[in-house]
């Protein structure tokens with residue numbers, strides 16, 4: 001792989017901690033069975049005549065976030081049927097052919113396929129692109145829309161070049177190289193910053209876009225050092241380009257979106273040894289939560305002051321804090337993994353977001369969240 005240092009190693013943190021191979025495998029298989037094919041209290045995946053979708057069970061809609069997460073989980077586990085079903089549904093119903101956002105995907109649809117919004121959410125696009133590259137490398141390209149690598153390259157081209165003809169906006173700010181919250185705004189969401197993805201886009205995007213992606217990886221790593229609080233490590237949901245929380249609409253605190261930052265830091269450290277700052281920040285986040293009973297997780301200011309409001313997704317938070325152990329080395333690294341290991345998947349209405357994060361953490365901590373290179 002050119003242009004990026006890749007560790008090439010995938011730690012099995014569960015195994016390092018003494019859990020048996022068979023128990024780890026069972027946990028993975030059980031998560032797949034329950035989350036994709038379980039009963040109405042656990043499943044979030046629904047095959048349909050036009051493919052298959054993941055339902056945000058809390059909001060009763062289908063989000064590009066969930067669809068792209070489902071594809072990433074499926075490709076990691078070699079589940080081509082589910083991957084193809086989700087991608088087919090996505091292309092058929094979520095893709096926008098016209099308007100200011102043509103070439104992007106509608107971030108929220110109804111389960112019947114009708115669009116709830118005609119705007120995209122860039123975290124979906126970046127996950128789609130990497131999941132598609134991995135699919136191309138694992139299974140080979142097929143007929144459209146399963147010509148995965150071309151779909152990924154075209155999508156990334158749209159993300160950067162949209163608006164050059166005067167219609168619409170790019171998903172990244174082309175000057176500072178930071179991902180936007182939505183294309184037509186100039187602030188960001190720290191949990192959207194995935195430098196470890198951009199390193200790979202720098203290898204596999206169209207040649208004219210590769211330098212941008214390399215610079216974006218650097219910019220996002222630097223950005224996260226501004227957005228995460230220096231002592232707690234906590235990031236707000238939305239933030240300005242200088243890293244300061246954007247609380248214009250109440251999203252300037254540590255809450256649902258923010259949880260992903262810890263997991264992202266863990267995976268960047270695992271894949272690319274992003275930076276020593278990542279190690280320190282993973283330690284800081286884990287130290288902060290080590291003092292708090294998971295039953296009492298809340299919304300926090302990024303300097304750690306709790307609100308009365310409880311966390312909406314405590315299991316997701318347990319999962320991402322554990323995933324940070326790929327980078328952390330402090331006294332709480334094992335404790336967070338142990339807590340996660342002993343936490344069952346979430347049941348009930350709000351299970352979608354928690355269980356997506358749960359699945360990512362399970363993959364990452366068992367050495368199964370891998371870079372799939374060409375011809376592997």
Ligand SMILES: O[C@@H]1[C@@H](O)[C@H](O[C@@H]2CO[C@@H](O[C@@H]3CO[C@@H](O)[C@H](O)[C@H]3O)[C@H](O)[C@H]2O)OC[C@H]1O
Nearest residue numbers: 056058063065107119120121123182256257353
């Ligand atoms: O205003 C929308 C904006 O809301 C949208 O963002 C997507 C939805 O929110 C994010 O994740 C949610 C975290 O909280 C959980 O309770 C939800 O179930 C999750 O979906 C998600 O990352 C975003 O893609 O983006 C488009 C904007 O117009």
